Amino acid sequence: MKTKIFVDGSEGTTGLRIHERFQNRQDLEILTISPELRKDEMERKRLINASDITFLCLPDAAAKEAVAMVENENVKIIDTSTAHRTDREWAYGFPELSKEYKTKIQKGKRISVPGCHATGFISLLYPLITKGILPGDYPVSSFSLTGYSGGGKKMIAEYEDANRLAEYNAPREYALNQQHKHLKEMKYITGLSREPLFSPIVADYYSGMLVSVPFYLDMLKGVSSPEFVQELLTEYYKNELFVQVMPFGAEADKHGFLSGNSCSGWDGLKIYVTGNKERIVLSAHFDNLGKGASGAAIQCLNLMLGCKEEEGLVL
Numbered sequence: 001m002k003t004k005i006f007v008d009g010s011e012g013t014t015g016l017r018i019h020e021r022f023q024n025r026q027d028l029e030i031l032t033i034s035p036e037l038r039k040d041e042m043e044r045k046r047l048i049n050a051s052d053i054t055f056l057c058l059p060d061a062a063a064k065e066a067v068a069m070v071e072n073e074n075v076k077i078i079d080t081s082t083a084h085r086t087d088r089e090w091a092y093g094f095p096e097l098s099k100e101y102k103t104k105i106q107k108g109k110r111i112s113v114p115g116c117h118a119t120g121f122i123s124l125l126y127p128l129i130t131k132g133i134l135p136g137d138y139p140v141s142s143f144s145l146t147g148y149s150g151g152g153k154k155m156i157a158e159y160e161d162a163n164r165l166a167e168y169n170a171p172r173e174y175a176l177n178q179q180h181k182h183l184k185e186m187k188y189i190t191g192l193s194r195e196p197l198f199s200p201i202v203a204d205y206y207s208g209m210l211v212s213v214p215f216y217l218d219m220l221k222g223v224s225s226p227e228f229v230q231e232l233l234t235e236y237y238k239n240e241l242f243v244q245v246m247p248f249g250a251e252a253d254k255h256g257f258l259s260g261n262s263c264s265g266w267d268g269l270k271i272y273v274t275g276n277k278e279r280i281v282l283s284a285h286f287d288n289l290g291k292g293a294s295g296a297a298i299q300c301l302n303l304m305l306g307c308k309e310e311e312g313l314v315l
């Protein structure tokens, strides 16, 4: 029997990308909502409760409302919003972190997909803290480049407006109050003792992310060389299809640049370790709409269904 799927928020950026990935899936039956009824509570509630698995691709408040609509106890939820990422009752949808994370997703009824910036940040720090080389009280700072689709329909419309302001031509730093919405999950999942200093930058390209975290090597425990960090990350992710650790010092292009958009359209995540004997930078390179949202949501679905983890995804 086919698994019945409903996407609440199917007309949005994340919802549309999830739908695209259902093409050619014979194992799924997609329950659709008429576009004019997409905010109709009764119709949403009917479809949520008729589904086996519902994806929530909504703003936080609407995601919480949708969860409150569940009456059928067999319904499973995959939420792409920020609403439930630090809720202990929910599985955090990052299976590569550990066997426990993977099992909780496979067996779970409530899955919260990681935030896009948080995905990159956590992919870099979680292994270092788990393996004891990064002290939990390290004063971590991070900067992150993102394409404008990360801001959803509203930001896409602003960037693609023919009459937009000249400021949109340049990369723009935001969350200047140091209150970005991913800080909570960055701290909660990694176990850092405090929230990192985090500076996201949105630039004039559609999609793709580059999340970077610099470290002083002598402040990491038992680390004598940058190669050691690269080898530790390689070992940590060696069985993972979606995470690739690049050779030490590898650069994305022959001119020595890592550009924000070169993983656009791809559903995996590449880790770069660059720098020298004193200072290194770890960078996670992926697509905010791939491993940063819709791709990760589909990966969680595949794990829940017990099919190939990469089904319908681009690797």
Ligand SMILES: NC(=O)C1=CN([C@@H]2O[C@H](COP(=O)(O)OP(=O)(O)OC[C@H]3O[C@@H](n4cnc5c(N)ncnc54)[C@H](OP(=O)(O)O)[C@@H]3O)[C@@H](O)[C@H]2O)C=CC1
Binding pocket: 008, 009, 010, 011, 012, 013, 014, 015, 038, 039, 040, 056, 057, 058, 059, 060, 062, 080, 081, 082, 114, 115, 116, 149, 150, 151, 152, 153, 154, 288, 289, 292, 293
């Ligand atoms: N874009 C990205 O890269 C990422 C997004 N996310 C998260 O995914 C979620 C969706 O984001 P995104 O797709 O970018 O946002 P969009 O704004 O592109 O889409 C949101 C959709 O939800 C609809 N919607 C809003 N309120 C309601 C409601 N009460 N009932 C039903 N539908 C509603 C909107 O309707 P309408 O069409 O009328 O606007 C829209 O179609 C958010 O929580 C976001 O933070 C997570 C990771 C990355």
Ligand SMILES: CC(=O)N[C@@H](CCC(=O)OP(=O)(O)O)C(=O)O
Binding pocket: 080, 081, 082, 114, 115, 116, 117, 146, 147, 148, 149, 150, 151, 155, 181, 182, 200, 202
């Ligand atoms: C460019 C831009 O505005 N990006 C969004 C991130 C989108 C995202 O990942 O939001 P979720 O927390 O719902 O996952 C931001 O930084 O707030």
